[in-house]
Amino acid sequence: MTSQHRPPLLGRAVRHEWLLDPDFVSVNHGSFGATPRVVLETQREWQRRMESQPGRFFRAILPDALRHAAYRLASFVGADGKNLAFVDNATAGCNAVLHSLKLTPEDEVLALTHGYGAVRNAVRHVAAQAGARMTEAAVPFPRPDADAIVTAIATALTPRTRLAVIDHITSGSALVLPLERIVATCHAAGVPVLVDGAHGPGQVTLDLTALGADWYVGNCHKWLCAAKGCGFLWAAPQRQADLHPVTISHGYGSGFLAEFDWTGTRDCSAWLSVDTAIDFHARLGGEALRTRNVALAAEAAALVARRLNSEQGTQGAQAGAMGLVRLPLSRVVTPVRSEHVRARLLAAGTDAPTHVINGALWLRLSAHAYNAIEDYERLAEMAASVLRGEGL
Numbered sequence: 422m423t424s425q426h427r428p429p430l431l432g433r434a435v436r437h438e439w440l441l442d443p444d445f446v447s448v449n450h451g452s453f454g455a456t457p458r459v460v461l462e463t464q465r466e467w468q469r470r471m472e473s474q475p476g477r478f479f480r481a482i483l484p485d486a487l488r489h490a491a492y493r494l495a496s497f498v499g500a501d502g503k504n505l506a507f508v509d510n511a512t513a514g515c516n517a518v519l520h521s522l523k524l525t526p527e528d529e530v531l532a533l534t535h536g537y538g539a540v541r542n543a544v545r546h547v548a549a550q551a552g553a554r555m556t557e558a559a560v561p562f563p564r565p566d567a568d569a570i571v572t573a574i575a576t577a578l579t580p581r582t583r584l585a586v587i588d589h590i591t592s593g594s595a596l597v598l599p600l601e602r603i604v605a606t607c608h609a610a611g612v613p614v615l616v617d618g619a620h621g622p623g624q625v626t627l628d629l630t631a632l633g634a635d636w637y638v639g640n641c642h643k644w645l646c647a648a649k650g651c652g653f654l655w656a657a658p659q660r661q662a663d664l665h666p667v668t669i670s671h672g673y674g675s676g677f678l679a680e681f682d683w684t685g686t687r688d689c690s691a692w693l694s695v696d697t698a699i700d701f702h703a704r705l706g707g708e709a710l711r712t713r714n715v716a717l718a719a720e721a722a723a724l725v726a727r728r729l730n731s732e733q734g735t736q737g738a739q740a741g742a743m744g745l746v747r748l749p750l751s752r753v754v755t756p757v758r759s760e761h762v763r764a765r766l767l768a769a770g771t772d773a774p775t776h777v778i779n780g781a782l783w784l785r786l787s788a789h790a791y792n793a794i795e796d797y798e799r800l801a802e803m804a805a806s807v808l809r810g811e812g813l
């Protein structure tokens with residue numbers, strides 16, 4: 422094998438690329454990502470340019486630079502740059518779509534039981550303001566297959582459903598949902614789809630044009646390792662006319678990009694440095710890295726499940742770069758107990774989110790380039806010790 426074709430070394434060999442504390446077991450990339458030094462450097466350089474001549478920067482440099490970054494990101498996610506605008510994060514992007522709806526009291530907005538809490542709140546709020554209703558599709562769990570997920574969503578659609586809000590990869594339960602089939606099912610029922618893809622970019626390969634959803638919201642600061650505050654909103658061309666940012670500014674009425682590209686004075690350096698994040702992701706393997714992370718998460722979840730004498734929550738095509746393991750507790754599991762277990766893991770030197778799902782407590786682990794199987798051996802030891810302390 423020539424050095425040109427050798428896959429890049431990962432795990433310990435690349436950990437220095439991040440600022441991660443070597444004494445902490447970092448196995449929770451999924452929550453807030455981790456930004457590598459090289460991206461932070463590019464971000465700082467953009468901030469330096471902004472502050473060296475603010476007036477010139479905002480008027481003469483930013484508009485083109487922003488579009489350049491948006492087009493680069495669009496090509497990474499299989500989209501056309503004119504259909505993609507930056508937003509701060511997935512929460513902001515979902516809010517923009519939800520607040521642009523014109524609901525009536527007869528309408529329903531469908532969300533998933535495993536949907537992200539903040540986005541579910543936004544759905545509930547927008548529905549309540551119009552006197553409409555949020556309805557729910559109950560995601561089967563654990564280890565649902567694609568058929569079971571699609572059936573659950575199809576069953577929850579009604580003639581009143583005006584929108585389905587579908588997570589690409591669920592947060593607490595770490596399920597990669599069969600999006601193509603879900604979009605087709607919703608569209609066949611005449612229901613447009615907002616995809617909450619907070620965990621999509623950089624964890625799975627995206628082709629947004631081919632997917633054909635109505636709106637796709639993504640975070641780049643998670644799996645793509647961009648700087649914090651780098652999210653995007655993709656909108657199908659026919660969905661752009663009625664779409665507005667939550668903050669209305671100068672661009673009002675001048676089109677999707679004019680409205681979203683300027684929502685007031687702000688630091689856009691997280692967006693402008695996204696091309697460095699895309700380059701970095703490619704240098705670490707790109708698609709090969711994404712495949713490797715999924716494989717590592719599977720190996721890690723199997724290891725922790727074995728060590729705890731327990732089971733995994735995801736399987737097959739529904740498993741991504743986050744693994745899920747049930748924490749075997751015999752006593753009643755409540756959200757308060759979940760927080761307690763997470764706090765004890767944190768005190769022990771690691772962070773892994775814990776969620777109550779269908780009455781059981783599940784621990785989520787993440788696998789990214791800087792992780793190696795030893796991280797999960799340590800996680801398993803810590804989890805076992807916390808569980809002993811909990812008296813099971």
Ligand SMILES: Cc1ncc(COP(=O)(O)O)c(C=O)c1O
Pocket residue numbers: 451452510511512513536537539540588590591592617619620640
């Ligand atoms: C499915 C899902 N949606 C939305 C979010 C919110 O992301 P942000 O805080 O960047 O808006 C998350 C965060 O973990 C998530 O998992």
